[in-house]
Amino acid sequence: MRERGTRRILWIALGCLGCLGLAAGSVLWRRYGYWLTYHLTPPPPLPDLPTAAPYTPWPTPTVAEAFDYPLLPADAYAPYVPGVSGPLPVDTRYGFQNPAMGNNSNCFRDAAGDPVPFGQLYHAGVDLFAVDDRGQTIWGAATHVPVHAVADGVVLYTLDAGSDGEIVIVEHLLPDESAIFSVYWHVDYVQVRRGQPVTRGQVIAVVMDKGPNSHLHWEMRTFEDGADLFPAGSAGAPGCNGHVAGVGYTWDDDSTRAHPEVYGYLDPVAFVETHQ
Ligand SMILES: [Zn+2]
Incomplete structure (x- = not known):
């Protein structure tokens, strides 16, 4: 018992x-x-990355006869437009402000030396996100997609902007002998080096994995470096990325000079549409 x-x-x-x-x-x-x-x-897989093309330092760029979009197919990627791409009050088109993005900023200072709220800055490029066939943003689906050079040209910069990914700038010679520069930011696995010639459509990097926020910041602009665009010593001089002047945003105390067009940035989508 x-x-x-x-x-x-x-x-x-x-x-x-x-x-x-x-x-x-x-x-x-x-x-x-x-x-x-x-x-x-497991993280999203990387695409097959091609071996970089043969390379001669600082060649004369071939004339860029035609331009194309950096993410292909072009209709699978678009900026976020509030009320069109989804419900968020964010606008990632060229030249738009984002009041919803809040007050924190150290990018630019006003004449009194005070930081300008991020929500007042003007977007100098276009942020391309993956979209479905109804134009709705698919968050994170742009992760690791290949980034293509928009035209023949020569790589001017590849710079590591830390947690914001790398920056690639390519110079393109136009038929009238002027130059235009394409800028690709928030990229990773950069396949090209400074001074390397690239051809239109060549894969130069992939979109960095930023989780749901993975996107390509893409600019077309008439100047190489923004160092002389923003007063030396102002927070705008190193750029909003903290590394390269003139990549990311513009601003001015005088609102008639604040839009990126004033500084020599072009609407990237409109530019490609008229130069395809
Ligand atoms: Zn952007």
Whole structure:
């Protein structure tokens, strides 16, 4: 009899331990499960990256006869337009402001030396996100898609802007002997070097993995470096990326001079449409 009683107590004790274990496990899972899930999910795969083309430092650029979009097919990528691409109050088209983006900024300072709120800055390029066939943004689907040179040209810069990804700038010679520059930001796995000639459509990098926010910031502009566009010593001089002057945004105390067009940036989409 006594032995049976002892066994019963043992079983009850074991049962209690099991319950405690289950409870502790569920608390741990609720707390750290996301971490495990996140780290066990593989990142989106990289596309096949081509070997860089043969390279002669600083050749004379060939004349760029035609331009194309950096992400292909072109209709699978578009800027975020509030009320069109989705419900967020954000606009990533060329020349638009984003009041919804908040007040934090160290990019530009006004005449009094105070930081200009980020929501007042003018977007100097276009941010291309993946979209579905109804034009709705598919968050994160642009991750690791190949970035193509928009025309024949020579690579001027490849610069690492840290957590914002790398920046590639390509110079293109136009038939009238003027030059135009294409800028690609938030990219990764850059395939080209400074001084390397590229051809239209050549894969030069991929879109950086920024999670749902993966997108290409793309500019077409008439100047190489924005160092002389923004007063030296102002927060605008190193650019909003903190590295290259003139990549990202524009601003001016005088609102008639604040739009990127004033500084020599062109609407990238309109430019390609008229130079295809
Ligand atoms: Zn942008």
